[in-house]
Amino acid sequence: MRLTEPQRRAVQSWQRGDICVIAGPGSGKTRVLVERVRWLVLERSVEPERILAITFTEKAALEMHARLVSEASGTEGVRDRLAAVHVSTIDAFCNRLLREHAPLAGVDPGFEMLDPGDARKLLEDAVGDTLDWAFRKSDPRLGKFLAAYAASPSRQRADEVGAIQDDLAALVAQVRSHGRRPFLGSPRPTGPARELATALMELARAKDAPGLLATVSELSETARLDPSKLAPLVARAQGEVSGYHKRGKLKPLVARVKDDLLPACLTAAASSSNRAARAWLLAAARRTLRQFSAAKHASGRMDFDDTLAMAAELLCSENAPQLAYEHVLIDEFQDTNPLQIGLIEGLLQAHGPQRPVRFVAGDINQSIYGFRHAVREVFQNYRERVEQAGGEVVELLDNFRSRPEILAAVHRVLPGGQGRGIDRHRLQAAGRFPPKREPCVELLVAEKAGPGPASHEGTALAERLRTLRGSLQVADRTNPGGARPMRWGDAAVLARTHATASAIAQAFRREGIPCVASASRGLFAAPVTAELAAFLRALRNPRDEISLAAVLKSPFCAISDSALLQLRMAHQNLADALRPDADWGGLDPATASRLERFRARFDLCREDRGIVPARQLLVRAMADCGYRSLLETTEDGDMAAARVDQMLDWIGLQHARGVLDLDAVSATLDRALQEQPPTEFAQAASEPDSVQVLTMHAAKGLEFPVVALVSLQRRVWRHRPGMLFSGTHGIGARWTSSDGDRRPDAAYARIDADLRRREDHEEERLLYVAMTRAEEHLILSASFAGMPQMSGWMRGIASGLGVKLRSQSSGELEDRTAGDLRFLYRKTTGPLTRTAAGRGPVPARRGDLLRPREATAQADYAAAVTSVALFAECPRKYYLSRQLGLASEDWGSQAGRAHGRPQPGAKTRRGTPSPSELGTQVHEFLAGETEGATPAVRKLARHFDRHELGRRAASAWSAEREAAFVFSIGSHVLRGTIDLLFEDSHGRVLVDYKTDRRSRSHLDQAALEHATQLQLYAAGLDNAGRAADRAVVFYLRPGVAVDIDIGTAALASAKEQVGRFFSAQSAQSFPLREGPRCRHCPHFRNACPAGS
Amino acid sequence: MLLIGPPGSGKTERILTGVDRAIRAGRGHEVLVLVPTASMRAHLLSTLARRGLMPPTSAVTTMSEFVGQQAPDMLDGTPAWEDRLLAQVLARSASRWLRKWAGSSRLRGRIAALMRELWAGGADSYQLEPAVRGTQQTAFLRVFREYEETLSDEGRVHPNQRIAAAASIVRERGLDSVRTVYVDGFYQFTRQQEELLYALEEQAEEFAIAMPEGLAHYPRSASQVVLPPSLAKEGVRREIVAAPSPRGEVLEVARRILSSGRPMRDHAVVLRSPDRYADLLREVFESLKIPHRFWHRERASSHGVTRHFVAWLRVIHRQFPAEECLEAITSPLSPVGALAEADAFDFAVRECLPGSGLEFLESNADGFPSVAELLAQLRPCRDWHRKRFGAKRWERECLDMLDRLQALRPPVVPGSLRRTLDWRGTLAARRALRSAVGEAVSMPEFKGRKRPSLAAFVDAVEDVLRATSVRTPDERFDVVHILPVGEARQWSVPVAFACGLADGWFPRPRAQDVFFADGERQRLQALGVGIRTSAQHAEEERRRFEVASSRATEQQVLSYPRHDDSGRELRMSPFLAALGEQPRDCPPVAVGCGRSSGSPKRARSLRPALLDSVSARNASFNVSGIRDYRQCPYLYFSANTLDLRGRPPEPAERLDGRVVGKIVHSTIDRWNRGLGPIGGLLDKAFESALRELHLEADFRTERIRLAVRKDLERFAGRPVAAMAVPSNSVARFEEQVELRVGDAQPQPRVQCRIDRYDVNPGRDCVVTDYKYARSGSVKRLLSQNLAGEELQLALYLAALEQSRGVEPAGMLLVGLRDGTSVAGASVGGSGDLKPLRRQDLRRLLVDATQGAGETVGDVLRGRIEALPRDVGFCDRWCRFKPVCRVAWKGGTAPPDDEPGVR
């Protein structure tokens, strides 16, 4: 596509001054930005590293970068150059700047970003700490504050005390977003009491009202002497003038008194009578702020506001790093907040005299981030400044995105103009679309709700989309000029709030329309989540009977209420019913066996909770009892199964944040269940063709062929905390007066009024943004339960389209016109019946289910020869020593205490080696490590040296000592160390030394035990073509050599032993072989049940 | 000789053939193969063994083992020790910035990495000195110098020095019996490693070194053999797959493994960052029973065993804060953790929180003998927080604590392999813990006769644990191998997966170094300082990618997620993009289930056999119970019949509306009886309530007290009753009256506790109930009472009529919150009372009595259906929602409540 003239002007502006691009929706702004970068790099040969492009979201940065690279035609070199352009969000830019210049900024270069949840937690702690501190200090002002502050509990927090903490936290958060040292306000505001007195005097005279006259004189007296006592007098005056009407010649005076002076004085009175409380509030805000920063500093973490502020500070300081950008491009400038503006200013300054060229794109009508403190006036001022400085201002008015009818609807609904949220605008339709006869805009109104308005509306909308999918043709991107039928994936539903979005998504799912909802509150409201949370709580402490009962009734155990009552009757606490000695008399056998299985699983989980992370615990418990099978069979199962995955992912995120202990995870989860934060999740499985459901804010920057805006009638309920802050007015609060009324003080009243205006305007812009997302078809949808309580949006829509919402309607789609705009209108009354809604087939399961494998046997692929020998001696001993790896040291002194005797293998006395140590030393000595050997060692070694075998070995042709080998027997690999292997004229001899204390008479018996080991070595040598002629166990203490049978049969049985060894591993079966030996075994009476 | 070839071109094979020949010729002890990792060593050895050889294990050695053998008495520091030393050096630095962040492990990590890099490049601080410029670099140089000096003062060397020493030892002493040296599996060498290789080459008769093509940086290559890419590789099918999320990726891997029909050992998953995927893989594989083995090591500090132990020490140091202490006591690792007693103790103490100190716990330990014994064992540590022992003594004490506070409970009976593996992990962690405690003693800051505090010692232990990694011993063979890239080099399997190939994950981004940014690095390189530039790093990452993406002999799957776990969008790794193939979306799958669980059912009523128990547990009724039942039978069942109790509430939640209501009622009662001014009475009542709840006054309680006090004073200042009740009447306060309802025998009784009633000489009676509520809700409540939805007042009147013989004439509700409000109705009406017809009142009473009778009857008949009258109630107020399962399909649909919107 060729660039239009204004676009080209924006792209190719080559001058030192700033460039300001006003880009309406769909005007190809991103394209202009991309083209400009390309032009700079390719045509003007600007070094790519000298270009910085700042986007508003990470997603936009990703997309811009991708487009830069992918649209680069030409060689790899060009692509690489374009890829080197720096595209990032402001936050990412600050982050990088601070890390790279950490010494200058004085920060830790490895600082971590504080995630919003943690930040809130820290802030809340700081608030609690401040309140506690003031209380401990018995600050009298705190008492005043607590008594006077008018908290308004929010929906999440029913209790007022909690509300105070929340409000204070919110206040401090606001204060923080205004830079480092904001103005908090003065503690003693005054009101126009004198003006009020004068005006009232005039009024009293005119009306000849003696009562009022008396009040007025008292009032002026008090105003002079003690303004803090004004409140009751002003209230009295208000009562007295309440009978006067704004009529006749006194109208201006009465109006002034009633509308301006009295309210102002009342608020001022509220301020001054609560002076101490207010002073405390200011002090508390300051202290909280300090505590909060200190807490962050201590943990070496920063939040986004910190990085912004510090980066700005760094750039403005005297040792600011010298930056070398030549071009800075900024997108969505209308949504930047004061902190960000400060940063950008600093960024330009840090270039010294060679300032980069600034290219700014934005649209004042699309500023919708006021709640993130964006100030839209900034853009306005900037534009004016650019114009004055002779820079370039380019307006892109062509809209390539939407059909003209849609734009016409936008003009009708949101004409814009003075005193509105939207400036007057001209969107010129410039896109090309296939011709179409049906109207492109429709208004659907549903009256009277089913279970909830949103779900009812969802049903109606689902029906409508289904019809459209059969009939609507949309432009085919792959075939310019052509058209194709609409798919689900073409449609998007935009809602004002997350809650509405999830309700619609729920309704769609019920109606069988495939849809993807990006973020939702659903996870923590889902019954599975509550159930798994109960499971974790029961694991923490099963005496939490509510949770345990929930688990018992859930698919984990699935017992009936009657059984529950029986268990409860028989036990003090329900948890006792899971003790091994519990009495289950009366339970029917089926229930009892289910409970028995549950108890075993539950006990294991309880035991594992110390070492297995919560996520794994849940997975195991679910797998063991087939939890997911229930989800497979229920109607909502798909959704519930997805929730389970989301929940596991969520726990995984907690683990990644260092919340590892079950207690901590469960507590965090319980908190989330209470607060219900919205969560974002990637879908576990891709849904190729489905309707997207998202919030209007999230839709910014996106476009869809078909857009439905839903629940337009809803008025957003904003929880306004009792304290507010603004940069100009400082802190304001609402107070309870002595007669129980809640009154704002002066600052609060002003901030509140400002906010209201701003919010109303922003709502208009939000609708503007939402409507302009549509390319070809726009559905405006609303529903009413009972009497329509209309939002500003709906009023605008109704008047723009000339529709009387309350009048009766046929319930069918009607073709209507407003001016030259044709649109469809339908008003349905009463819930749609399922048949009328033409309910589609229940969607097929989202994908195949993977079934767990049948468990197969598993064994190690390698083992030590000594392990096989140990196994031959006693399988259980092998299991404990080698499979588990339990050594006597692991028992520490515990074992000693438990049995009152030293353990074999443990050091007996300082300096005296234990038998096993002695064994090692002798082996080393015999292998030639003679240094530092003790006399005891030498003595034992001499027994061998003097023996005939020793003498032969000394004069052998070749001798290998302490030789470690690996070899294979069958498919298994064995490791072993041969003590001595020598070869002389009589043959090859294999020797193994033992330092056991055995009497001569027992040696043959002992040799039988040791035979396996030597036979395996012999078998290995055999395989390797070095067969031994003789194998000997040499008992060093008595100095006796015992020959071992290494005949073919013996070797074969040793090999069989290896097979048995590995199959025992597969079966995990290691029976005891009790005997007198046991007393020498380190596991005897420790981990081994033998002898008890 | 230098063997050069791409991965899989048979370099290793050439070397193995050489070894094979030597062993068969009986010269096994003359060969030495040097490899980088222990797993590669094991792999080569077992390959040889499988060929029927019996190779001596010494034939294959890792480089670090070899160096250790050559230079056994050179000490290098452990990572934690070095880190501590660096912290000391930084704290003494002249740079304010470095001093400020000396405590930051992240900064230290970076500096340590930079020093290692310089050493590896053959530069020490003296060589670096001439190249340094600017304040920051100078500051770093000073740290570098001082660190080196301190190191040698301590008699330690850094690992590179050790290698250099090994090289000169090899040159001096030769190689004993070894004649042939092979080197395999390395990509690059530090300067010192190069030195060592030169020495080996000089000493050995035969020397060969295998390296991947392209890099092959071994300057002294005498002869060079370049191997062509093996033909087998050509036949490998490569697929690029995009999944919606990491979970989708892992599911795809699982799907392919399950459907491949091959043995498990034919699969491997290669990861750049195991941390990102380990838990997910473990989760999905475990649910699908796919046996798998992880080849990466995990940090000792994150194992439950070490955390539990450190938690104990912290508890002691912080002087036994009750909550933390409870967590440690109830942990299954503690000696009492397996006992039911510990759970009971936990809740018993939680009732009395907040609290702190061993005495606090002990004072609550009556009736818990084992816990008491454990606490007694802790006695000697009571004053440890202010003790300063020598490090050795701390070690002893800590190990002693470990034995006492952490019970070792190995599975006595062999069970599943899973448990065996868990247990091995536990043992490994426990051993790491023991040695960490030992290692902590030798930390540089405890040198000399320093006597650290417990906190300092625990910090040191924790640092060591963080720097220690453990690997659970596992030698299973027929499993899916999950390998970090570093371990994957010598592997090749029929089917290999590489996951997480997203931009920003692979290549791993490298932050610019604060001292030597890339430009500076180039300058240094030009000056001959061995330091790597980002281009070189990028090249290394590319090589890693090659390894990760070429492990298969038949099918190689490369995948990346389109979103990360928190929903952030991701792009394909540039390496993957460079392959120029379009990714395929993987089909949606989900984890299914092998066996079926019991499916819970929701009952309408209890089994008849249990009705006796029901009546035993419901001997008497009260009005609020009846209200509960009418809201929802199941609510009543859980709260009353089952009488389920949850966790003890947190201290901040204990002073709830119910308690405040009680305080208000008792205060008014006492005030009515003329016991004093209402404010004082309230304060007393409040105080005793706090005591009962084990709460100390704080700003929360204070806020509530102030608000209630204000409200009650307003109430006392306004003679409500006087204008609302019939004239000349006598007031009675706080009376307990019974109402017999229903027709069961014996007739059930409903207990009514009446705040106040007034009777006039004509026996007309008005009943009054105080509510701590705002005027709106009082009005609502009245209309509910008048409409018969709420039975309270009618039941009260009926009870009074039945037992006191009065004539019901009116009802009055007094709301006390935020100013006093009244709402009421009476026959004839007067003052604040709405007029009411006598027959209507009578009707209300009859209906209420009958309604209560039915309710009581339903309870006794065992009706327990979860059938809420107001679904909003379930969400907002009911604690039993998970028990009744009302939220599940097949029951009442979940309420369509939308917070935030009106």
Ligand code: SF4
């Ligand atoms: S949640 Fe609702 S249905 Fe369940 S017990 Fe409570 S009130 Fe009854």
